[in-house]
Amino acid sequence: MKAVVTVVGKDRVGIIAQVCAALAESNVNVLDISQTVMQGYFTMMMVVDVSAAAVPLAQLCQTMEDKGAEMGLSIRLQREDIFDAMHRV
Amino acid sequence: MINQKDILYTQEMINKRHLDIRTITMGISLLDCMDTDVNVCAQKIYDKITLRAKDLVQVGQEIEKEFGIPIVNKRISVTPISLVGAACQTDSYVPLAVAMDNAAKAVGVNFIGGFSALVQKGCTDSDWKLMRSIPEALARTERVCSSVNVGSTKAGINMDAVAEMGRIIKKTAELTAENYGLGCAKLVVFANAVEDNPFMAGAFHGVGEAETVLNVGVSGPGVVYHALQSVKGQPFDTVAETIKRTAFQITRMGQIVGVEASRRLGVPFGIVDLSLAPTPAVGDSVARILEEMGLQVCGTHGTTAALALLNDAVKKGGVMASNHVGGLSGAFIPVSEDEGMIAAAESGVLTLSKLEAMTCVCSVGLDMIAVPGTTSAETVSAIIADEAAIGMVNSKTTAVRIIPAPGLQVGDRVEMGGLLGSAPVMPVHEQSAAAFVARGGRIPAPLQSLKN
Numbered sequence: 057m058k059a060v061v062t063v064v065g066k067d068r069v070g071i072i073a074q075v076c077a078a079l080a081e082s083n084v085n086v087l088d089i090s091q092t093v094m095q096g097y098f099t100m101m102m103v104v105d106v107s108a109a110a111v112p113l114a115q116l117c118q119t120m121e122d123k124g125a126e127m128g129l130s131i132r133l134q135r136e137d138i139f140d141a142m143h144r145v
Numbered sequence: 146m147i148n149q150k151d152i153l154y155t156q157e158m159i160n161k162r163h164l165d166i167r168t169i170t171m172g173i174s175l176l177d178c179m180d181t182d183v184n185v186c187a188q189k190i191y192d193k194i195t196l197r198a199k200d201l202v203q204v205g206q207e208i209e210k211e212f213g214i215p216i217v218n219k220r221i222s223v224t225p226i227s228l229v230g231a232a233c234q235t236d237s238y239v240p241l242a243v244a245m246d247n248a249a250k251a252v253g254v255n256f257i258g259g260f261s262a263l264v265q266k267g268c269t270d271s272d273w274k275l276m277r278s279i280p281e282a283l284a285r286t287e288r289v290c291s292s293v294n295v296g297s298t299k300a301g302i303n304m305d306a307v308a309e310m311g312r313i314i315k316k317t318a319e320l321t322a323e324n325y326g327l328g329c330a331k332l333v334v335f336a337n338a339v340e341d342n343p344f345m346a347g348a349f350h351g352v353g354e355a356e357t358v359l360n361v362g363v364s365g366p367g368v369v370y371h372a373l374q375s376v377k378g379q380p381f382d383t384v385a386e387t388i389k390r391t392a393f394q395i396t397r398m399g400q401i402v403g404v405e406a407s408r409r410l411g412v413p414f415g416i417v418d419l420s421l422a423p424t425p426a427v428g429d430s431v432a433r434i435l436e437e438m439g440l441q442v443c444g445t446h447g448t449t450a451a452l453a454l455l456n457d458a459v460k461k462g463g464v465m466a467s468n469h470v471g472g473l474s475g476a477f478i479p480v481s482e483d484e485g486m487i488a489a490a491e492s493g494v495l496t497l498s499k500l501e502a503m504t505c506v507c508s509v510g511l512d513m514i515a516v517p518g519t520t521s522a523e524t525v526s527a528i529i530a531d532e533a534a535i536g537m538v539n540s541k542t543t544a545v546r547i548i549p550a551p552g553l554q555v556g557d558r559v560e561m562g563g564l565l566g567s568a569p570v571m572p573v574h575e576q577s578a579a580a581f582v583a584r585g586g587r588i589p590a591p592l593q594s595l596k597n
């Protein structure tokens with residue numbers, strides 16, 4: 057199963073490294089990354105594979121949200137299906 | 146990969162525009178709980194609900210997390226208790242309401258609907274018992290919701306039941322007087338009630354339904370309002386198209402959540418109810434959508450036309466997004482639960498008469514309206530009769546959820562808190578309809594041809 061990770065916040069050194077480390081800790085594989093920095097604001101979207109995740113998905117969502125709070129960023133991990141449902145007929 | 150813009154758009158709808166799943170409601174049949182002993186029946190009801198719905202709240206919370214979309218309410222609807230209790234040798238169904246309340250608390254849902262009777266053509270002994278149990282049942286329980294269907298397009302209007310419900314509403318208000326008649330917020334009088342409505346207070350699990358079923362109610366007035374801000378001044382064709390597109394997206398959320406929840410709970414998926422259900426939060430108002438179309442205040446001339454367009458476009462947009470659409474499906478206009486409606490009512494522009502006109506073209510009826518505590522039972526009945534007549538003639542669901550707030554006058558406010566919000570007390574006509582209501586009997590079903 058795939059999920060989308062969205063990271064938004066003020067840019068600084070090591071955001072990608074820390075987010076990826078947190079994902080790796082839960083055995084989540086990164087499939088695709090795109091990121092931009094606009095007026096000092098960092099926006100990253102990742103598509104990740106959570107089928108082999110070490111923890112249940114709901115818990116993983118919470119872990120990433122907590123990680124975001126700790127880093128002073130907004131991090132959300134959501135199942136990819138909802139974006140498909142809303143934007144693809 | 147889905148593009149970034151779409152991802153951010155979805156997140157903005159959820160985070161800033163109040164997009165949420167308003168409710169996932171599990172319908173449970175209680176037909177197998179009948180018993181001659183009311184206490185045994187109550188125990189069976191408790192046992193069945195707590196067994197079938199034991200995972201409902203937890204599954205709801207997991208889905209919320211995984212999809213990142215709030216599911217505001219997890220609820221239960223059950224078979225109308227006037228049917229379930231019919232075999233009981235008792236004068237009062239209050240013990241059955243208490244069992245429902247306890248079961249709701251045990252599984253953690255915030256409302257349970259189905260303390261109901263369907264009396265559109267006539268009342269059985271059990272229906273009378275149920276209606277007369279309502280005031281005490283609503284006063285003694287916290288989460289139980291009650292509804293009575295007093296009319297339909299096929300059967301006409303049962304005026305004996307209408308007269309009784311006026312008295313029942315008054316008594317319910319009196320028994321919950323310390324909370325401004327809060328009991329009445331959990332009591333709906335319907336015409337053409339639907340069997341698969343997931344929204345409270347009118348939800349019940351119809352006898353045509355399966356053993357258990359999962360229905361979903363979506364919401365999103367804030368999203369529609371925001372979308373309309375981008376088409377200011379443009380023709381209604383564009384307005385309708387914009388609402389349709391937004392309703393489609395909202396409904397898709399409901400569909401995916403409903404299918405996922407039903408899969409995890411092992412319960413068949415019923416329907417998505419395509420309703421725009423407002424909350425008292427700023428930015429989540431149906432009234433503000435109507436005003437965005439160009440009305441200075443909701444309730445002024447043009448409001449009915451604006452609402453007609455909104456209601457129709459929501460259905461057209463949503464119907465393709467779900468494989469089963471049902472319930473009430475349309476725009477709700479509960480006064481106390483809508484920040485814009487509250488403001489419009491307080492300014493005196495939105496009146497009871499205008500609301501009645503609006504209910505001809507939208508989803509439900511006179512919903513969450515507070516009237517002075519001195520309003521007579523006959524006047525309440527007459528208001529119900531008017532609203533039922535609109536439903537009967539137009540082949541649509543209409544409802545009355547009215548609070549004759551004890552001790553309060555026009556200008557006061559009924560504070561109910563939470564999603565129920567606060568309702569300004571609105572004036573009613575002083576002139577009596579007592580002789581009209583006292584006639585009793587039935588208003589015959591209307592002709593279904595020669596329609597003009």
